[in-house]
Amino acid sequence: MSHNKPERRHGRGAVFMEFLGSMNLAITLLVAIAIASIIGTVLQQNEPYNNYVIKFGPFWFEVFKALGLYDIYGAVWFLFLLGFLLVTTSVCVYRYTPSLLRDMNHFRTDAQEKSLRAFKHHSRWEPEGDVGRMPELAQRFLTGRGYRVRVKTTDDHTMVAAMKGSSSRLGYLFAHVGIVVICLGGLIDGNVPLKWADYTGRIVPETRDIPVSQIPEHSILSEDNAAFRGSVQIPEGGRAGVVFLGMRDGYLVQPLPFRIELEDFRIEHYESGMPKSFESDLVIHDEELDQPLRQTIAVNHPLIYKGYAIYQSSFADGGSLMKMRAWSLDEPGREPLQIEGRVNQSVRINTPRGGYRLELDDFKLFNIFPNEEEGATKKFRNFGPSVVFRLRDSSGQAIEFMNYMSPVQIEGRYFFMSGMRSAVSEPYRYIHIPVGSDGTVKRFMRLRELAMDPERMQGAVEQQMGLLERTDFDPALARQVSDNIVAVVSLFVRQGLDAVFEQVQANFKEEAQQQGAMESYINVIRGVLGGIYIDVLAEEGIKIDQDVTEQDAQFFEDAMTALSLTGPYGSPVLLQLDSFEHVQASGLQITRSPGKDIVYLGCVMLMVGVFFMLYLHHRRVWLRISADGKLLFAGSGHRNRADFSGEFEELERGLRALSAAPGPDDDRAA
Amino acid sequence: MSVSPESIQESLERPSFFARLTPYDWVWALLVAAATIATYALYGGLMDGYEVGILLMSAPGLVLFGWGWKSMRSYTLAVAALSLLAIWVYGDSLANGESKFFLKYILASQSAIMWMSAMFVMATAAYYFGLAIRSEFSNRVGSALTWSASTMGLVGLMVRWRESYLMGSDIGHIPVSNLYEVFILFAVMTGLLYLFYEQQYRNRSLGGFVLTVISAAVAFILWYAFERGGHQIQPLVPALQSYWMKLHVPTNFIGYGAFALAAMVGVAYLFQERRAKRNPAALANSRLPSLEQLDDVMYKSIALGFAFFTVATVLGAMWAAEAWGGYWSWDPKETWALIVWLNYAAWL
């Protein structure tokens, strides 16, 4: 690019312009932007601020925050870099274009012999015959190969100057103007005024989760805000007239000049449970419309209304109504409590352990997993609806649960499945409660109830001891043993197997002793609870004088496993979802980006420009025919030298042949 | 020098582009036209406007491609014949892939891709062997293997496309949607680009260098298939169900293929340069092309890559605009595309 530098002018302004339009500055800026961009990809952007504090510690957190590293691409200095690049490139285009256009149409017919001979590609020869017709022949020859030709005759020579592919120079123009246009469009959509308002503190992002009506003025933007990108969630049947723009650790509220109603949201799935399509039926209510506008949007099929683009972006539960039964684990005999609540809301419940807040977090209509059952014919199985909720006690501690609505079949038996975890980062740990033939957890609850009834327990223990058929106990000792057993079994029922093990560890030092003790404890527990289980069966009218069926025996095994976990389960109740009314919400992304078409225009220019620059090569050749019959052929190719060498040789061969032979017209004349 | 008037006339006015075409070229054009018409006649009813447009645009594109690079014709015919054969044998049942010998061992997408993998690796070895012992025969074997591997790779993708529809009409999609598929595309594209330059420069000595990167891709493909089950055809999530994606991904991979080629030629260049520094005379009878030639190939393939990469990035932005509501969100993928672009822009 050195051969067409505009001529230097002096003066401070000119020097400044030269600096602004210099390639070095452009490259420096590009490198700076590239480095900033890399930081942006390495450092997770726009996370909750707490995560950053944990990661970097309080000191570096503040430093990085001041540098705007958590939202680099929106940082003022980053926009400044982009703007600066825009200026540099504009100045460059401004300075180069005139000389470039001149160069494109300038054939340089007055090139000096000396300078032609300085070209890498040049050749001289002296043909034997007359060169009088050479200019015309050369012109035809070069035109036939796609060159544009000018001929100029002076006193001592004729110059045939030709060039080809000069529009590759336009490529430079297109590409660089394209870059300018793209940056311009990007800056418009980057909404500099908004960034500035934020920088000066005129607007302040809201960080609390409060209703729109309570959000203070300084977090609400004007309706004519030119460019933004925000999102809003609308439940089925609901309407929205604002969107929320995430900003740093908070959000801003952007009112819309119309209201969007969500009539229906549909989601389809593949067999594997992967989502196949999301669709929202929207109705736009606008005073300027005679009739509300109805339109269905889907991923990749947005609605553009008044320059606002409305995209389908996500979905969530929109407040489904959950009707549940809460079985008390502390008083299993009580009739289960009926509870009703909506997802995203909370309900208070009272238990013997105190008051709890039940926060309903999510509802899923189905849960599809790869089928791991043996001999299964289907690849996937549906576990059915599930509800996710948290139970928060009075001290604010919460445990999260995930309960399936319908009993799940595992190895031919049915279980009520509930998962719990105390931190979101942990996986759920599941408890499988066996379901009786009536499809409920009644039998399990009855077993638990009787096992928690001290009198029943006493009776069962005595029955067990009676089975030992030993009469040599002294009554005091017998009393002590039976109290011990009651304590152990109660501990098992109320706090689980782990608690029993802990007690064994406390009482016995050696491992062998511990093992032995554990074994006999488990035997005793099984015996006592087995006795109670027989009572439960009897109550149900099952004849127990015959052998217990395999099913009922298996139920006991499963119940033992479940009982051993109800302690650590951590919840005073077992919540069973009875029925629901499904309400979905659609997550919409709404943008206004007036710069988009400008960016596209710039992209087209850039693409055209790049193709011109890369695939057209500006080539020039000169044939200087001296009055004394000597020929000088020279040429220069801009870029792509290897190809030009070949072409130059071919042209030279042709021209030599032409100059050596009598021309076709001479031939005819002869 | 005696020159006949005819030859001068000839050298004055070069015959026009069309006059330079051979009868074979016209047969090729007729063949493509016939295939296009047949496709339209059979499936025109199922196509929407875009698809008809794509069909009508791709026909002349293919004709020109075949005119410009003659070997492309045999390649296209081979791919088309094998793919159609496989589809025909498949019929309507995916199960045929397991039971019909022809599919199970040769043409089912999984088998075709395994053949491709094996042949690319063998080609790499053949090229290096040829370079080491200066055996033109071994080099030719390398070329033949590369051609075959590229054929099998593309056939594999074509058949996979059909298989995805056999799995279920709602699952079917063009196989450019996961890492496994695009790596195959990458291997094929890079292979074809290399073959093009090999013919242009009549020099097979760079084969080993370029095929090394393809073999690396093959290693990844195999690892991904066997360790991660990447070869399983997965349905598309909604964001990927877009025309932009179908255009964006192949465009991008032509770009990547060209960049990869340039990078490996660059490696050869560095070798040559070091040798030139140590012993300039050794270059004269070097097996590798001259530095200028290497530079030329490198420049051209970066130029090609850059052009396609530019278009692909723009297409990607358009797709993002439609799927996610913003043409540019500075997500890591987009940002790195920009960084790559800026890097090559600075180089050019």
Ligand code: HEM
């Ligand atoms: C956003 C910043 C810029 C980008 C991405 C960019 C990109 C490019 C690219 C890709 C080429 C083509 C190179 C080739 O094909 O050989 C080019 C050429 C060129 N650029 Fe830039 N450029 C930028 C800014 C500038 C600036 C600020 C100047 C002012 C000095 C400038 C001056 C030139 C010149 C003179 C050429 C050669 C034109 C020709 O071949 O006719 N560029 N640029």
